[in-house]
Amino acid sequence: MIIYGTALLAVCHLLGVIIGDLLGRALGMQTNVGGVGIAMLILIFVRIYLHKSGRLSAISESGVHYWGAIYIPVVVAMAMQQNVVAALKGGPVALIAAVGSVVLCGLFVSFINRMEPETEAGEDGK
Amino acid sequence: MMWEILEKAAKENGLVTAFAVVGLVMLVSGVISRKMTCGRVQGSAIAILIGLALAYVGGKISGGSKGLADLALFSGVGLMGGNMLRDFAIVATAFEVHAEEAKKAGWIGAIALLLGTVLPFIVGVAVAWAFGYRDAVSMTTIGAGAITYIVGPVTGGAIGATSDVMALSIATGVIKAILVMVSTPVAAKFLRLKTPRSAMVFGGLAGTVSGVSAGLAATDRKLVPYGALVATFHTGLGCLMGPSVLFFIVRALV
Numbered sequence: 001m002i003i004y005g006t007a008l009l010a011v012c013h014l015l016g017v018i019i020g021d022l023l024g025r026a027l028g029m030q031t032n033v034g035g036v037g038i039a040m041l042i043l044i045f046v047r048i049y050l051h052k053s054g055r056l057s058a059i060s061e062s063g064v065h066y067w068g069a070i071y072i073p074v075v076v077a078m079a080m081q082q083n084v085v086a087a088l089k090g091g092p093v094a095l096i097a098a099v100g101s102v103v104l105c106g107l108f109v110s111f112i113n114r115m116e117p118e119t120e121a122g123e124d125g126k
Numbered sequence: 127m128m129w130e131i132l133e134k135a136a137k138e139n140g141l142v143t144a145f146a147v148v149g150l151v152m153l154v155s156g157v158i159s160r161k162m163t164c165g166r167v168q169g170s171a172i173a174i175l176i177g178l179a180l181a182y183v184g185g186k187i188s189g190g191s192k193g194l195a196d197l198a199l200f201s202g203v204g205l206m207g208g209n210m211l212r213d214f215a216i217v218a219t220a221f222e223v224h225a226e227e228a229k230k231a232g233w234i235g236a237i238a239l240l241l242g243t244v245l246p247f248i249v250g251v252a253v254a255w256a257f258g259y260r261d262a263v264s265m266t267t268i269g270a271g272a273i274t275y276i277v278g279p280v281t282g283g284a285i286g287a288t289s290d291v292m293a294l295s296i297a298t299g300v301i302k303a304i305l306v307m308v309s310t311p312v313a314a315k316f317l318r319l320k321t322p323r324s325a326m327v328f329g330g331l332a333g334t335v336s337g338v339s340a341g342l343a344a345t346d347r348k349l350v351p352y353g354a355l356v357a358t359f360h361t362g363l364g365c366l367m368g369p370s371v372l373f374f375i376v377r378a379l380v
Binding site: 009010012013016017020023024027034035036037039040041043044045047048061064065066067068070071072073074075076077078079080081082083084085086087088089091092093094095096097098099100101102104105106108109110112113114116 | 217
């Protein structure tokens, strides 16, 4: 059933958020620490486990794949609700600080990725 | 009469309206991408730009802080693009992650994450200093805003920054997120964004889940989960280091 996949995804999501909150609490903060990342890791491991024991049907899987595919439209909706007006009003300090950090980080990304061995670069994702 | 019925239908079916609106924007973007740029600019990149433009229009009309979502007619966009569904969809993309790839790049992702927290902070503090903010609290808050727009106010709140500095800090973070969204597909070649490993390095250094996830989505959808996997730790690490280590260092230097 397709809902099994979606429910599995939901349980992983909730587990991740709860663990992230507990982690934040343990570190003495009000925020969630890496909850979504933890949820992703849980889902990766659960999928590997279920695949090995062959208990995940293609239909159940599509209950997860749908949400993965709806991801870009969700991001577009997210863009629609950014506080663009305030961002443009922030003036030169905000603009220069933002541009500066993006450029600097971009240079580092480019630098680190250039050190990656070429053999890996040829690999296909599938 | 007709308008009234239309408005009522849209308001009472917020999320459904959002699906229709976003679908329409994606459709238009796809056509623009094929017809006007011959496919050189990805449809999703154009869709994000249109989304940001609509957010500006919405913010201007309503005077609120949530872009298009502040207009009653489009309130469902707030739910569709809100944290809950965004995170749900990000987690779902992990289904396509190849565990081996992620493991191989684990340590470099962690290094990128640390650099992605410290470097923007230094830039933010330096710019704040150059513009005449000489107290440790303001400098730290603006520096933290350059990490992400969530780290900024969390840090500022913890160390007692004034509200105008907080606003500046948030603005810095939002501009950064928007810049990452828009510039990533353009700079993809320069950044060497081709492999899962490169996406993880990018996710760590560029930070801001929204910027990274949108930027990668508009570059190569396959890379999204790898970048997001690292980037989701960015805000946590920033909130951890901002009011503590980073603040102490700035205070010691001033």
